[in-house]
Amino acid sequence: MTSATTKRWRAGVGAGAAIVLAAIGLAPAAQAATVEISGGTLQWSVSNQVVQHLSARTVAGSALIKNATAGVVAFGNATGTVDDASGEATIQYSGSYTAGFVYGGSTLYSVTITDPVVEVEADGSGNLSATVSSDVAPAHQSSQGLPTAPTAGVKIVEFTGAAVAVANGIASFTATPKFENVLVPGSQEASDLGLAAEHPYGGQSFRPEFLKAIAKGIRAHFLATADPAVGQAANEKKRPTIIVGAGPVLTTGVTLAEGGATLDVKGTGFRAVTNQGDAGVYLGVAPAGGLPDVSSPAGMANFVTAAYIPAVPSSVVTKSISIPAGDIQPLVCYSLYSWQAHSHSNTSQDVELPVSLVPAQPVAITTQPADAVATDGDSAAYEVEVSGSCPSYQWQSSSDGATWANVDGATTASFATPATTLGDNGTKFRVVVAGTAGNEVTSDVASLTVNPRPVSINTNPANAAVVEGETASFAVAAVGSTLTYQWQSSADGQAWTDVAGATAATYTTPSTTLADSGQKLRVVVSGASGQQTSTAATLTVTAKPIVKVLPTVSVTVPAFAYGKQGKASVVVTATGATPTGTVTLTAGAKNLGSAALVNGRVAITIPAKALLPGVTEIKTAYSGDAAVEAGTATSKASVTKAASTVKGKIAKKSIKAKKASALKVTVKSAAGVSVKGTVTVTWKGTKGKAKGKTITKKGTVKANGTVTVKSAKLKKKGTYTVTVSYAGNATVAGAKKAKAAKVVVK
Known part of the structure; x- marks a missing residue:
């Protein structure tokens, strides 16, 4: 240049x-719901029947014969729109394509398709339509029918599975035309087209609108006319080919x-x-x-x-x-x-x-591929040297040298096999070389020898430690040809015994026991070229840890009086176990007592005077045992004040006026409970001049529970009723004696 x-x-x-020549993903439109089409082609060969029979092809306008051998025609100048959201599309193409049948140097009849239009629905279905016409040489119009004038908008085929992708204004898609069940044989529509009652077989046909737009005698090229029992291959040739937008x-x-x-x-x-x-x-x-x-x-x-x-x-x-x-x-x-x-x-x-820019030179093999030797698992390489124009390569393989198959992807001057196996030994390879000069040469045959790979242990089994009841796994990593394995066990590392059924690269023991601890295992690896024994691995089995269950601690403490003993009933339960152990009751820092569970139950006596009157929170602590975790519970103990009694004894039942009366008061409660407190004594006149007169005196109860209370001088003569009441204290409830005694004043 x-x-x-x-x-x-x-x-x-x-x-x-990025290259856009085949179907590509739909690029989302940022600004509009529709995408404009402004270039690209519609590529179609119509059918194999057209390619093989109507083989005289001419194009005009924007149409171009892309591949003469395959009969693919490209219609150009694409315009139209694609809905970016739904995928619906209408795309118009330009150009004219005529396919004719030539005999004796003359065209007997032909079909012309002009300016095709592709319409695609949201579900991928759609149709291809065009302006359609046909021509018939005058000498053959009696048998083939009259020519037909161009008819616009003729639906040629319907299709499914078209997903239109757009990039840079080019629409890409593939569509599979329908052929089955397009036209019902024997229907009025088929009869109007002049078809035999059984045609088309299976309803296989191009669209009836297309058949109607072409000469009567040409229609048979576009529908199934052969009995499927004997001529299905002939019908298949008439199936419409894939439609491509590119x-x-x-x-x-x-x-x-x-x-x-x-x-x-x-x-x-x-x-x-x-x-x-x-x-x-x-x-x-x-x-x-x-x-x-x-x-x-x-x-x-x-x-x-x-x-x-x-x-x-x-x-x-x-x-x-x-x-x-x-x-x-x-x-x-x-x-x-x-x-x-x-x-x-x-x-x-x-x-x-x-x-091709120069006269093509025939290809020739200058260096033949050589035999190759590989070790099992390795690759083998072959290479050929060639002279000539633009050589292409296809390597082939054979097991017997008679039947050959192409090796997928092996299309260059050199070829490396996948990893070999011993089964590949004796495989033969050759390469077929073709060039633009049109000749093809096949190389000499090169053989493959695969030798066994020596046995080698890369990774020995490792020690394993498990808990009794679990299984232990051991593994070995080895290379070699046709490997087999036999695991062995030993108690002392000297005498070894084959483990039945342990013939893989990994071995998992049965459920272990403590007696298995210390057992040794190894594996003998054998292959086509000898064997090797691994180092020994040791199995360690430890006792299964006890998984304790959680307890539920329940405590019941009925109300009791101060000075009396209380009783706490404790029940400890646990799933799958009967708890044993000790239960301890505390109130703050004070220990109220402990006792051992019997069948998960115990009653603990709370000492008298251990809890003051009122409601006290009690913590119950369970010690746990071998199967049950420790646990606690809190409860409330209600303690009432100790009961009391009060009595009075008059010193003199009869006294003179203006003399004082004395009453000895005695207060009692539960043993050991202090009754210190105040008593109130009332002298109330009930008869004589004393009637209506009231004298009240208080006294403090001594530690022994007694006190003598004297009234003021009783001046009025008559009878006095003496009553006494005890106020109680922090731990003892009060008491009252309505009529402790009577005194007469004279």
Whole structure:
């Protein structure tokens, strides 16, 4: 490529983006609910019947034959919208495609599809419609029917499973047309089309609207007319092929001359403008294998020529590109590339098309692959050296040298097997090499020898410690061919016994007991090339820890009087156990008593005078035992004051007027309880002149519970009734004697 050309088209090239040539994820629209389509192609071969039978293909407008062998036609100039939320789409394509049947150098009949439209519903279903017409040579109109004029909006097929993805204005999708149950055989619709009663078999057909739009004699190419019992393969050829929405398409014819090569390039589906400043596309020729980095000088240096198309029209792009012979390296495989001008702001215009720039040289194998030897588990490598133009490779394998199968992914000059096994020993390999000259050569056969891998223990079993009742696991890591294992046990490390059934790389013991502690285990690993014995591992078994259960402590303390003994009834329960042990009652820092449980129960006597009258919180502490945790409970003890009695004894039952009367008062309560306190004595006149007179005196009870209380001088003659009451104290309740005595004053 000349420096002048390089400067002209290199200037605006910018950074690349992700390739968009196949189906891609739907890019969310940030501003609008609909996405505009402004480029791309619809690619379709209609059916294998059309490819094989209606094989005379012509295109016009924006249509281009992408692949003549496969009969794929690309309709270009896509426009339309896709609803970003629902996925509904309507996309129009431009171009015309005619498929005709040629016999004896003349076209007998043909079908033309023009400006197809794809409509997609939210669930992925939809249809492809177009303007449809057909032509029949006059000599064959009596058998094939009359030509049909172009009819717009003809539904050709319906489809399912189309999910439209949009990137940079290009819509990508695949759709599977319906064929079964499209047209009911024997129906009025089928009869109106002139079909036999049994046609189409299984309802297999293109849409009846399409059949109606073409000549009567051509319709059989688009529906099942063969009895499925004998001709299902013929019916399958008529099944509509997959419909593809994709990016631009390039084709080229190459003219080779002594002075170099000329490419007559055609393309469709390109977009003129994407982002501001972008316009048209670049076309360039560089080594095959992917578009070079067009944003760097180093990447640009790969191109041998380039051309710029400033504005892409709606019809097929055409461009003639010449490459001087001096710029072509004879043994390099080249591709024609297209990309977005000027900044390569997106990859929507990226296309790669392999081209041959020199007369192809037949491929030949210059160095044959050699036999390989590998150790079991290793890979084996093979390599071939080849001369000729653009060789392609396919390695093959065989177990007997007679039946060969392609090795998936082995398509380069060198090939490395996956990790080998002894079963691969004797496998044979060869490589089939093809080139652009059209010839194909097969290499000599190279064999594979796989030797057993010696046994080697990489990781010995480790010691294990478990609690009785648990199992213990041991493992060994070893390499070698066809390994087998036999675990052995020993009590002393000297005499070893095979463990029945322990024949894997890991061994798990049965449930252990304390008697198993100290047992030693090892494993003998055997293979195709000998055996090795591991070091011994020791098993340690410890006693199973007792898991104590939690107790429930219940305490009942009936109310009792001060000075009397109380009784606390304690019950301790626990799930799955009968608690034993000791229960202790305390009130603050005071110990009220302890006792041992019997069948989970005990009664503890609370000493007299241990608790003062009132309500006292008692803490009950359970000591726990071997199976039950310790526990506590709190309860309330209600203590009433001690009861008391009061009596009075008059000193003299008869006294003279103006003399004092004396009453000896005695107060009693529970043994040992102090009755110190106050008594009140009342002399009340009930008869004679003393009637209505009342004298009251108080006295303090002594430690012995007695006190003598004297009245004031009784001046009025008559009879006095003497009563006495005891007020009580902090621990003793009061008492009253209504009539302690009588005294007569004379």
